[in-house]
C-alpha cells in the first residue's frame with residue numbers, strides 16, 4: 402500500500418486491504434478549502450468558555466496555549482456557528498482571500 | 500478552555516457533511532459519550548456519505564454500512580454476535596435518518612424493539628430524505644416545502660408521532676435529544692448506558708440546505724425548536740413514565756420565531772401558522788398530562 406501524505410494510493414488489486422477501517426481517515430480531505438468566509442477569534446475578548454468548541458460540527462475549534470479558542474483553518478468549513486453561539490462576540494467572519 | 504462534555508473526539512475532521520450540519524454534530528456528541536467501545540451500523544442516509552469514501556472513514560470506531568431498511572436488525576445481529584463471542588459490554592448502535600426510521604426501517608425497528616434487544620437506536624431527524632435531494636418523509640412537518648411537496652401543494656399530513664409508536668413497544672428507555680443541549684444529551688446517554696435492553700433516541704438535527712436555512716443558524720434553530728415546545732426534551736421509561744426536561748416554562752416562544760429562519764416555511768400564511776401553533780400547544784398539553792399521570 403502506497404501513501405502520499407494522508408492519501409492512500411491503490412495501483413492494483415493486491416493493494417486492496419482486508420479491512421477498510423484499518424486504512425485512512427477523512428483527515429486527507431482538507432475541508433478548509435470550502436470556506437467563503439473565515440472566522441477570526443479576538444483572543445482579548447475570548448474567555449475560554451468552550452461554547453464554540455462544543456457546537457462546532459467539524460472539530461475545528463482548538464485550544465491555544467492560553468486556553469483561548471483557536472480555529473483549525475485546515476478543516477474549518479466557515480459555517481459561522483461559532484460566531485452565533487459565542488456569548489461575548491469574540492468571533493467574527495471576514496471574507497476569505499483567494 | 501472549559502469542557503462541559505467529554506473532551507475526546509471520536510469523529511475526524513474532513514468529513515463530508517455540509518457546512519453547519521446538525522447530523523454531524525449529533526454524531527460527534529453521541530460518540531464522545533458512548534466512547535470507543537462501540538460498533539456503528541448505518542443504513543443509507545447522509546451519514547453513509549459523511550463518513551467519506553473507501554478506504555477512508557470519519558469515525559474512530561468500527562462501522563457497518565447496510566441496506567436502507569435494515570439498521571435495527573443489523574445492530575441486533577451484531578449484538579447477538581458480540582454476546583456469542585463473550586463480549587456483552589461493547590455497544591451496538593444503529594444510527595439512521597428519519598426516512599430510514601419513520602418510513603422504510605420501521606418494521607426492522609419494531610422487531611428489535613419488541614425483542615428488547617440490548618442496543619441503542621438513534622434517529623437523527625432532519626425531517627426529509629436529504630441525502631437524495633430533500634424528498635418528504637413521514638417525519639416532514641405539515642406545511643413544509645420539500646422537492647416532492649412543492650409550495651402549491653406542501654405536505655398535507657402531520658409529522659408521524661414516532662415517540663408514541665416507540666412508547667407502545669414498552670421499551671425501557673426513550674429519549675429526545677438536541678444538538679443545542681449537549682449536556683442534556685450526554686446525561687441521557689450516560690443514563691442509557693446503564694440500562695439493559697432497547698434504547699431509542701430521537702435527535703433533532705437541522706439541515707441547512709434541506710431547510711433552506713443559513714448554516715450559522717443550526718444551533719439557534721435547534722434551540723428554538725425546544726423553546727417553542729415544537730420539540731420538547733423528554734424521557735419515557737418503560738413506555739409509561741414520562742418526564743419533560745425542557746422547556747422549563749410551559750409558555751413557549753411563538754412558533755413564528757422558528758419558522759421565519761427557514762425558507763421551507765416561507766410560503767405559510769397567517770392561518771397556517773396559527774394552525775401549527777394550535778397543533779404544538781395541543782400536543783404539548785397531552786404530554787404534560789402523560790407526565791402528570793405517570794408520576
Ligand SMILES: Cc1ncc(C[n+]2csc(CCOP(=O)(O)OP(=O)(O)O)c2C)c(N)n1
Pocket residue numbers: 522543544545546567568595596597598599600625627628629630631636
Ligand atoms: C431500498 C432503497 N431505496 C432508496 C434508496 C435511496 N436512498 C438512499 S439514502 C435515501 C434518503 C435517506 O433519508 P433519511 O433516512 O432521512 O436520511 P438523510 O439522508 O436525511 O440523512 C434514499 C431514498 C436506497 N438506498 N435504498
Ligand code: SF4
Pocket residue numbers: 440456457458459460461462472473476477478479480481482483484
Ligand atoms: S466556522 Fe463552523 S466549522 Fe469553522 S470553526 Fe466555526 S463552527 Fe467550526
Ligand code: SF4
Pocket residue numbers: 515516517518519520521522523545549625629630705706707708709
Ligand atoms: S444534506 Fe443536511 S443532513 Fe445531509 S450532510 Fe448536508 S446538512 Fe447534513
Ligand SMILES: [Mg+2]
Pocket residue numbers: 596597598623624625626627628629
Ligand atoms: Mg432525513
